[in-house]
Each structure stands twice: as structure tokens, then as C-alpha cells.
Amino acid sequence: MTVLLDGVRLEEAAARVSLFDRGFQYGDGLFETLAVVAGRPLFWEAHFARLQRSARLLGLPMAAEALWRQEAEAAIDPAVPRQVLKLMLSRGVGSRGYGPSGQETATRVVYTSPWPGYLESHWRRGIVARHCRTPLLGGAAFATLKTLNRLNQVLARQELTGSGADEGLMTDTGGHLREGTFTNLFWVRAGQVETPRLDFAGIPGIMRGEIIAWLRQRGQRVVEVDATAAVLDEASECFVSNSLIGIWPVRAVGDKAWPDAPGPVSRHLLAWLETLSLA
Known part of the structure; x- marks a missing residue:
């Protein structure tokens, strides 16, 4: 160091x-x-x-x-x-x-x-996520900034201890999906890629922005939405992102499973991220 x-x-x-x-x-x-x-x-x-x-x-x-x-x-x-x-x-x-x-x-x-010692299987077979009870607080301008106060994420991350989950998904106080404890969230539904809106709460990650731009440049429709956790039941695939991992496909969240993870969009992104040495 x-x-x-x-x-x-x-x-x-x-x-x-x-x-x-x-x-x-x-x-x-x-x-x-x-x-x-x-x-x-x-x-x-x-x-x-x-x-x-x-x-x-x-x-x-x-x-x-x-x-x-x-x-x-x-x-x-x-x-x-x-x-x-x-x-x-x-x-x-x-x-x-x-x-x-x-x-x-x-x-x-x-x-x-x-460099973190992440498991190779996180990219190749996907991760297991769970829904966190700790709500993501928002409503103030600083709620979407990467401030040094990460207590909200620390408490949510504690919920994963002993659970077998690799990441936790956080909803705001209204029950809308916003992000993971240290990642941004995407899913594919009805042929379009969706990701939570983050103008109220959550961090618009740099990798999130790069993914959105990269997909749109290749003709893929990407939409920011307000959605509850139930939306994942309709999703054909799901993945999370940040600047170090690139993306991790998600193979299960609670009772919802994607046994064929990574899905087509995730595989497309993983091929790109391999060129950046992030997958």
C-alpha cells in the first residue's frame, strides 16, 4: 500500500x-x-x-x-x-x-x-443476492453523493453476515429498489435493460454510467425506472456493477433464480469488460 x-x-x-x-x-x-x-x-x-x-x-x-x-x-x-x-x-x-x-x-x-480477491465464479456463474431490511435513506442532495458517511450501507452489509449472500439489494423507504450495498443494479425485462432511478437516493456509479452508454451505443434500450422488488420476478436476467467488479451476473435473489446466468446481456457486457481486464 x-x-x-x-x-x-x-x-x-x-x-x-x-x-x-x-x-x-x-x-x-x-x-x-x-x-x-x-x-x-x-x-x-x-x-x-x-x-x-x-x-x-x-x-x-x-x-x-x-x-x-x-x-x-x-x-x-x-x-x-x-x-x-x-x-x-x-x-x-x-x-x-x-x-x-x-x-x-x-x-x-x-x-x-x-486488488480484491473476488471469486472467479462471481463472473462465470453469478452471485447470490438477498433483499436487505435496512432502508436506503434519501431525499437530500447529498444522498446521491459518495460521502465519507456510509453508515446506511454498513448496516445493510451487516445483514449479509452468515446469510450465504454475496450482495444485498436495498430499497428506499417507499419500497422502491435503488441499489446494492456496494453496487448498482440492472435487470432485463421485456427486451429492455432497466436500472433504478437514482435522483432521490443511491449512488449513480461511474461503471453504471459507462454500461448505460455502452449499451445504448449498440442499440440496446436502457431505461431508468421506479420499481419495487416484485419487478425481478418478471426479469429474464439481472446483474450488478461497480468500478472494480465491472459486472457480476446474479443467479438468485431470494426465491427468484436465473439458473442460466449469465444471460445474453450480461455475457455481452462481460466480453467488453474482459478487454478492460475487469472480468
């Missing part, structure tokens, strides 16, 4: 932020997670643009992209075939209380970590 804290390279054991950093105190910050293949961060432009947009919305000061890119390149080991790059930004050290003073100096963290 290579860590740069405000541009200073540190050993992992020495990589610490202040107890009074607002990222630690309140989750007052943002992050991006990127796949790095052969020394190149995939979809850097889209990830950084989202970080910038989110920082503007939260009023977080942002260093120039050139500095972030320089630090990312310093953290990446070009000899490693695949690794994970994380960008983190907090409002920085502040005084007690929720309200920032406006005098804080942002904390910037860039680090790399080893």
Missing part, C-alpha cells in the same frame, strides 16, 4: 489524520474508488468530474486536477497488473460543532491497495 496525505508519502502505519478532522468527526467529505490496470486508472476523467461536482455541492475546497493526478501517479506501482486507487477529500480539521467555520484546510488522501 502506498499512501499520500496532503502530498506527503507515508508508510501505512504512519498514515493518520487528526482526531478533529471533520471527515472523521462527521463524515464531512467525499471519496472515489478507481480500478487501476497496467498502471492506468480506468475512467479517471469521469471519477474526477464527479468528485469535483460533489465538492462544489458540499462547498469543499478542491485542489487542481493536475495535483491529484500527480499524486495518483506517485501512488500507483506500474509493475502491478491490477490495483485499487482511492481518492479521499475531507473538509479538514475544524472546531467543535456541526457548522464549519470556513477557515478549514481540506485534507487530501490518495492511496493504492491490493
Whole structure:
């Protein structure tokens, strides 16, 4: 692992932020997670643009992209075939209380970590998912940002312990499907690809956006919808996505099974993602 804290390279054991950093105190910050293949961060432009947009919305000061890119390149080991790059930004050290003073100096963290040891079968045979009881909270602008406060997802993810499920699907307080605990969700119904609308709650993932664009460029109809979990009973296939896994086909959610997973759309996407070394 290579860590740069405000541009200073540190050993992992020495990589610490202040107890009074607002990222630690309140989750007052943002992050991006990127796949790095052969020394190149995939979809850097889209990830950084989202970080910038989110920082503007939260009023977080942002260093120039050139500095972030320089630090990312310093953290990446070009000899490693695949690794994970994380960008983190907090409002920085502040005084007690929720309200920032406006005098804080942002904390910037860039680090790399080893590639996750996901099972090959997750791509080839698909995963098992389950529905989470923990609702996905929404209704505020920050609910669709990758903030440092992920307690909603942490609690949902805890439900998977001992369940045999690889991912959990979350619904909002109205019962509408929105996303997985760390993935975006897609299914195929009546010949079209559908994915939950995420303007109320949930994170519009970078890989989600790339998948939508890639499919549409090839003539596949992709629609964002509001739907309850019952919609999966009508689906001919289902898959989840994020920037590290690409996609995982889903072979079962609760009592609903897709024994022939991966389905045709999933296989089409997996072939593309193999060219990016993500499948």
C-alpha cells in the first residue's frame, strides 16, 4: 500500500489524520474508488468530474486536477497488473460543532491497495443476492453523493453476515429498489435493460454510467425506472456493477433464480469488460 496525505508519502502505519478532522468527526467529505490496470486508472476523467461536482455541492475546497493526478501517479506501482486507487477529500480539521467555520484546510488522501480477491465464479456463474431490511435513506442532495458517511450501507452489509449472500439489494423507504450495498443494479425485462432511478437516493456509479452508454451505443434500450422488488420476478436476467467488479451476473435473489446466468446481456457486457481486464 502506498499512501499520500496532503502530498506527503507515508508508510501505512504512519498514515493518520487528526482526531478533529471533520471527515472523521462527521463524515464531512467525499471519496472515489478507481480500478487501476497496467498502471492506468480506468475512467479517471469521469471519477474526477464527479468528485469535483460533489465538492462544489458540499462547498469543499478542491485542489487542481493536475495535483491529484500527480499524486495518483506517485501512488500507483506500474509493475502491478491490477490495483485499487482511492481518492479521499475531507473538509479538514475544524472546531467543535456541526457548522464549519470556513477557515478549514481540506485534507487530501490518495492511496493504492491490493486488488480484491473476488471469486472467479462471481463472473462465470453469478452471485447470490438477498433483499436487505435496512432502508436506503434519501431525499437530500447529498444522498446521491459518495460521502465519507456510509453508515446506511454498513448496516445493510451487516445483514449479509452468515446469510450465504454475496450482495444485498436495498430499497428506499417507499419500497422502491435503488441499489446494492456496494453496487448498482440492472435487470432485463421485456427486451429492455432497466436500472433504478437514482435522483432521490443511491449512488449513480461511474461503471453504471459507462454500461448505460455502452449499451445504448449498440442499440440496446436502457431505461431508468421506479420499481419495487416484485419487478425481478418478471426479469429474464439481472446483474450488478461497480468500478472494480465491472459486472457480476446474479443467479438468485431470494426465491427468484436465473439458473442460466449469465444471460445474453450480461455475457455481452462481460466480453467488453474482459478487454478492460475487469472480468
